[in-house]
Amino acid sequence: MATLLHLDSSLFPTAASASRSVTDAFRRTWEEQHPQGTVIYRDLSAAPVPHLEVLAASAAFADPATHTPEQAAAFAERLKLVEELEQADAVLIGAPMYNLSIPSTLKAWLDQVILMGRTAGPDSSVKGLPVTVVASRGGSYAPGTPREGFEYVQNYLEAVLGELLGAEVHFIVPELTMAASNPAMADLIPLAEASREQALVSAAEKAKLLAARVAA
Known part of the structure; x- marks a missing residue:
């Protein structure tokens, strides 16, 4: 059965969050297509993952046989997130723009799962994995707009x-x-209303396409 890894990072609940509303539309359509499938959900705002710290970071560049007990424990927690990503058939990420960038909670998750020589690099274990990002923002940073140069999401x-x-x-x-x-x-x-409606339509369409592709 297909597995969707769904991450939200908005501070606000679905009713008040553009990104959550659109990821919810994607997820509902995906579940309709894969009623027996699995959705792994992480609300990074309500339950943030730890920021990457020295034990888990240094363990990634050392022979596991040399890990201290503290390194081994920290790295094991990191590997849980890595394996969660590797086991997904598709990934859905809600990434609202906060102060021109992504929420720090999403950055913390990325720092944990970016593992050089495994998930990152030419032989990435997640190469080709379809990732849909809902990148909501209060203004417009599209090409040709005055704030185009501030698009950091x-x-x-x-x-x-x-x-x-x-x-x-x-x-x-x-x-x-x-x-x-x-x-x-x-x-x-x-x-703004037209953009929201188009995003909801796009979410449903993308979910159907990916669900059919994974099932094929």
Whole structure:
């Protein structure tokens, strides 16, 4: 049966979160296609994984036979996250833009699962893994907009997931999410609503395509 690894990192609950609303639409469609499948869910905001620290980091570059008990324990916890990623047939990530970048909780998860010589590098164990990222943002950072040069979410995640891990990365981008609450953006509300609706449609379409591909 197909396994979906679903990560959310928004601070807000689904009703108030653009990224969670769209990942929820993806997941519901995926589950309809794979009712007997498995969804591994991590809410990185409610239950963050530990930041990478020296024991788990140093253990990755040492012969396991030389690990201290403390290193072995720390590395074992890291490997649980790595194996969770490796066992997935597809990955879904909610990555809202906070202060021009991704939430620190998502960065902590990435630091844990990026393991040189295993998940990262030319022989990556997750090479080709389909990863769908819902990259919501309060404004617009699309090519040609005034803030294009401040787009550090898609660019970063494409480099990390696509280049380091060799994953097949696709983005769904609901933007202008602050239009309804920011009076200065009131004229952009119709564009924001259209972006949200398109993101929900794209999520369902992408979930169906990936579900069929995994089942094939």
